[in-house]
Amino acid sequence: MQANVKVVGDTKKSFLTGNEAVTWAALAAGAEMMFGYPITPQNEVMHYWTRLAPKYGRGFLQTEDEISAGFTVCGAVQAGTKAFTATAGPGNVLMQEPFGMAEAMRLPLFAVIQQRGGPSSGTVIYSQQEVALTTYGGNGEGHRIVYSTATHQEIYDYTIKGFNTAWKYRFPTFLLGDGYQAKMREPLEMYDPEERGIEIVPTYPLLGLEGHIGENREPQHLCNIYSLEEELYDVVLRFAEEYEKISPELIEYKENQCDDADIIILSHGVVSRAADDAVKALRAQGIKAGSFRPITLRPFPQAQLREAIAKSGAKKMLIAESAYGQLDRLTKQEIYGETIKIENLFKPGVGIIDYDIINKIKSML
Amino acid sequence: MTTSIKKLPDTEQVLSGNGACGGCPATMALRIVGKALGSNAIMLLTPSCSVASMGMTPKLAYNWPCINITFATAGSSASGITHALEIMKEKGRLQGELPTVFSWVGDGGTYDIGFQALSAAAERNDNMIFFCYNNEAYSNTGVQRSGATPRGSFTTTTPTGKRQPKKNMALLMLEHNIPYVATATVAYPGDLYDKVVKAKNIPGMKYIEILAPCYLGWQFDMPETVQMSRMAVRNGAWLLWEAENGKIDFNNPSSQIISGKKKAEPVNEYVMKQGRFNRLLKGSDAEQRIAEIQGDIDHQIAFMRERAKITI
Numbered sequence: 001m002q003a004n005v006k007v008v009g010d011t012k013k014s015f016l017t018g019n020e021a022v023t024w025a026a027l028a029a030g031a032e033m034m035f036g037y038p039i040t041p042q043n044e045v046m047h048y049w050t051r052l053a054p055k056y057g058r059g060f061l062q063t064e065d066e067i068s069a070g071f072t073v074c075g076a077v078q079a080g081t082k083a084f085t086a087t088a089g090p091g092n093v094l095m096q097e098p099f100g101m102a103e104a105m106r107l108p109l110f111a112v113i114q115q116r117g118g119p120s121s122g123t124v125i126y127s128q129q130e131v132a133l134t135t136y137g138g139n140g141e142g143h144r145i146v147y148s149t150a151t152h153q154e155i156y157d158y159t160i161k162g163f164n165t166a167w168k169y170r171f172p173t174f175l176l177g178d179g180y181q182a183k184m185r186e187p188l189e190m191y192d193p194e195e196r197g198i199e200i201v202p203t204y205p206l207l208g209l210e211g212h213i214g215e216n217r218e219p220q221h222l223c224n225i226y227s228l229e230e231e232l233y234d235v236v237l238r239f240a241e242e243y244e245k246i247s248p249e250l251i252e253y254k255e256n257q258c259d260d261a262d263i264i265i266l267s268h269g270v271v272s273r274a275a276d277d278a279v280k281a282l283r284a285q286g287i288k289a290g291s292f293r294p295i296t297l298r299p300f301p302q303a304q305l306r307e308a309i310a311k312s313g314a315k316k317m318l319i320a321e322s323a324y325g326q327l328d329r330l331t332k333q334e335i336y337g338e339t340i341k342i343e344n345l346f347k348p349g350v351g352i353i354d355y356d357i358i359n360k361i362k363s364m365l
Numbered sequence: 366m367t368t369s370i371k372k373l374p375d376t377e378q379v380l381s382g383n384g385a386c387g388g389c390p391a392t393m394a395l396r397i398v399g400k401a402l403g404s405n406a407i408m409l410l411t412p413s414c415s416v417a418s419m420g421m422t423p424k425l426a427y428n429w430p431c432i433n434i435t436f437a438t439a440g441s442s443a444s445g446i447t448h449a450l451e452i453m454k455e456k457g458r459l460q461g462e463l464p465t466v467f468s469w470v471g472d473g474g475t476y477d478i479g480f481q482a483l484s485a486a487a488e489r490n491d492n493m494i495f496f497c498y499n500n501e502a503y504s505n506t507g508v509q510r511s512g513a514t515p516r517g518s519f520t521t522t523t524p525t526g527k528r529q530p531k532k533n534m535a536l537l538m539l540e541h542n543i544p545y546v547a548t549a550t551v552a553y554p555g556d557l558y559d560k561v562v563k564a565k566n567i568p569g570m571k572y573i574e575i576l577a578p579c580y581l582g583w584q585f586d587m588p589e590t591v592q593m594s595r596m597a598v599r600n601g602a603w604l605l606w607e608a609e610n611g612k613i614d615f616n617n618p619s620s621q622i623i624s625g626k627k628k629a630e631p632v633n634e635y636v637m638k639q640g641r642f643n644r645l646l647k648g649s650d651a652e653q654r655i656a657e658i659q660g661d662i663d664h665q666i667a668f669m670r671e672r673a674k675i676t677i
Binding site: 036037038039040043044046047050051054060062064065090094120121 | 412433435436437473476477478480503506507509510512521522523524525
């Protein structure tokens, strides 16, 4: 609805926090409504949004908890409003109920998750411990699309893309950031989507459609509860088939010097920046390292990772993450059968820098 | 007769070296609560300023066994402990006086996300004291609006002022038919002390709400915490009352305002001393906005006066 309103104007270099970048990108993408509840480290998304949104005729509602914040988004998108929420940690846990519901009803929900340290309230700082929760949380099958960003530019780009993906495919879509990305400042280029030729997927109401059921239209059946086992079975299989069909269009990844690598570093999000720096340093020392980064954690770039392993002939892979094996488990289930030797650098709730990876790689040689 | 501040016990449950802001009303109030409860108590805290300021792990400035719990569960977590204590006592595994189980929760954890669990614990009449230290916003996460934020107040999620009046949470708790409900604030420490002592000796669910003017969220000068607390009572924005078994009694000076012996002071000075209001009162609609704030206060005074007459 608001997509043709210019928010940024001429493309401009900016120096922003990640939370601020989310806000600007959501405005530029034409988001009309944000629902939220206070939780560090995503609070500033709400703060910037409440200050900026009225200037562009957009709305905000603070709910009484995250369950409600998620469900108000579910309600708003059914009415055809481009709505979103942002949360973290324990808020992500509470939002699994609305996220699961959005999966079941195929709602175009978009949420930004700024990961913090767990368990539970844990730390407010940083982690990559919400991978399992965001990709496969809830009582469902993980029919979700999860973008794991590494830079503020990506936060901006994938916030715009996230809305489009959600409304095009109607699977709940997530931008998975973290406390570092949320709070630190970094330069990025802000732009209005049309400046880059990005077409905004139009929104449309899912309920209250024109016409009369039985006369000139079919019922809009957003069923989320079934009386028989077989009914649910049929629906889940249909969703799974659709999800698998669109996966090749959705999968995104970045590969860095894997062609001749003896050792591949696998990481996602902000840790992949340390991995890329490590590759550079290791190569300068004559060690043939490469890095592979899934941008979409769901759907996972399974074939592409297998291909990277095959073409390089690498015998070893290091999985580095600020969690205790969440990316590791996700990866292993996706590349089951590969014989590459996998070692780990797990630092749950703690940042990883290039030296950590370099030292670990050297110990593996 | 209210206990004089000079007569409060010397015992301290809130130790020095904690990380609270200077002039923090929650810490001040907790200190008085500590004097009333003594050391035989178990404290539950939800994510809030009082958790953020309790000291750097593993050091703790609160001299009780403390349990940090999730935001929504102050009622249910305290219920779990109180039930366990009763069973232990029954089976003879716990001798002597049962410890007082109390939750120390901000207004977000009481009015909003924690309301369901609190309401259920009250309905079961579980044996605990639930304290709400009410600083009228989510101060710990950067001062967002809560159900306790008064109309007209700036917060980071209401940059043009909150449009809705606050809930009367203490009254809502009274309507759960629990044996004891009270309101208090830091400018009247003897009143708070007496109420906690009373609550400690009543079995079942007790709810005590303490108005806690937060200099950071309310935007006034740090040394003025107590003054702001006193002003809130004198202008009727905060009414001091207690209800044993459903019968409401007002405490001084609120009782004088309710009985009409003394007029509530106008809200203007109170409002203009606080950045959260006065930053929004420079526009052309300032008069109307102050009138709204005054109107909410007048309405609550009139309503509580009438509500207190119901004694069945």
